[in-house]
Amino acid sequence: MPAFLRHPKFWLFGLCLLPLVRLIVLGSSGGLGATPLEFITRSTGTWTLVGLMVTLSVTPLRRLTGRAELIRYRRMLGLFTFFYVSLHFVTYIWLDQFFDPAAIVRDIIKRPFITVGFAAFVLLIPLAATSTRAMIRRLGRRWQQLHRLVYAIAILGVVHYLWLVKKDLTEPLIYGAVLTLLLLMRLPWGVTLLQAVRNRLVSAEPGRAHSGKTGNPVKAIAGLTNRGQ
Ligand code: HEM
Numbered sequence: 001m002p003a004f005l006r007h008p009k010f011w012l013f014g015l016c017l018l019p020l021v022r023l024i025v026l027g028s029s030g031g032l033g034a035t036p037l038e039f040i041t042r043s044t045g046t047w048t049l050v051g052l053m054v055t056l057s058v059t060p061l062r063r064l065t066g067r068a069e070l071i072r073y074r075r076m077l078g079l080f081t082f083f084y085v086s087l088h089f090v091t092y093i094w095l096d097q098f099f100d101p102a103a104i105v106r107d108i109i110k111r112p113f114i115t116v117g118f119a120a121f122v123l124l125i126p127l128a129a130t131s132t133r134a135m136i137r138r139l140g141r142r143w144q145q146l147h148r149l150v151y152a153i154a155i156l157g158v159v160h161y162l163w164l165v166k167k168d169l170t171e172p173l174i175y176g177a178v179l180t181l182l183l184l185m186r187l188p189w190g191v192t193l194l195q196a197v198r199n200r201l202v203s204a205e206p207g208r209a210h211s212g213k214t215g216n217p218v219k220a221i222a223g224l225t226n227r228g229q
Contacts (some may be wrong), residue, residue: 012073016080019047020087037095044088049161051081052154053178060185063194066202075131078150082128085121112162120156123149154179 004010022152023043033038055077062070067070108118115210127147158179161172181210184190 002052009076011071012076015199016076019043019084037091041088041096044091045083045161048081048088049084049157049175051077051084052157052171053175053182055081056150056154056179056182057143060182060190060194063185064198066198079128079131081123085124089121113160116156116163117160120153120160123153124154140152151183156181 023032024041027036040176055074058070058074058077062068091097092106097107108114127149129141130139130146139146158172158176161175162169165172185194
């Protein structure tokens, strides 16, 4: 098997490309429905929001599993999020506004949900631009401060969705609840809670109960199941 096939990043890259491949396949087979513009805007908007949630899940998941290596995938997830919001924006200025700058500015000012979405997009640009190793090294502590903007961006993304939905608020509210949970897990007591859950899982792992060593919580859960608990 070629070495690159054994690399998780290769599979994650492929997975992140699936929403785009789906749009291309549907687009070339006339499967985008009666209003293709709406379909593409909604699909790219949804994947941007999902991308933000998945990117924000990396740190809590790392704390819960103790798998420090998960951090290696965060940059790719963040960059794919930026890729999908760029497609979302291009769909809007191309197919919705026909590259008319005056109409775009008017619309951004006039429709609050567009204003909020646009603000989120603009804030994402410096994050994408500073995602290289060289920029991380160059900015030092300021890099972390700058990248905290992602919390505000995710909130703006959810508000954008809440604002544009006319009737059924269920979906944007679900995103809002997930985001609230992900943000709470970053507060000191959230971090303590994750640590406590991790400790319980680790101590429940067979053969580790009294060893004091850290272990894999996934195996620990399997251990509980095997013992019928
Ligand atoms: C982080 C930034 C953004 C996120 C997370 C986001 C997310 C979303 C989501 C989830 C939807 C609805 C999908 C659905 O109906 O299933 C949507 C729709 C839409 N978004 Fe965004 N968006 C963002 C930025 C933008 C920007 C920059 C623009 C344009 C300036 C924009 C314009 C639109 C439009 C026109 C719609 C369709 C509204 C409709 O169906 O009536 N969005 N977006």
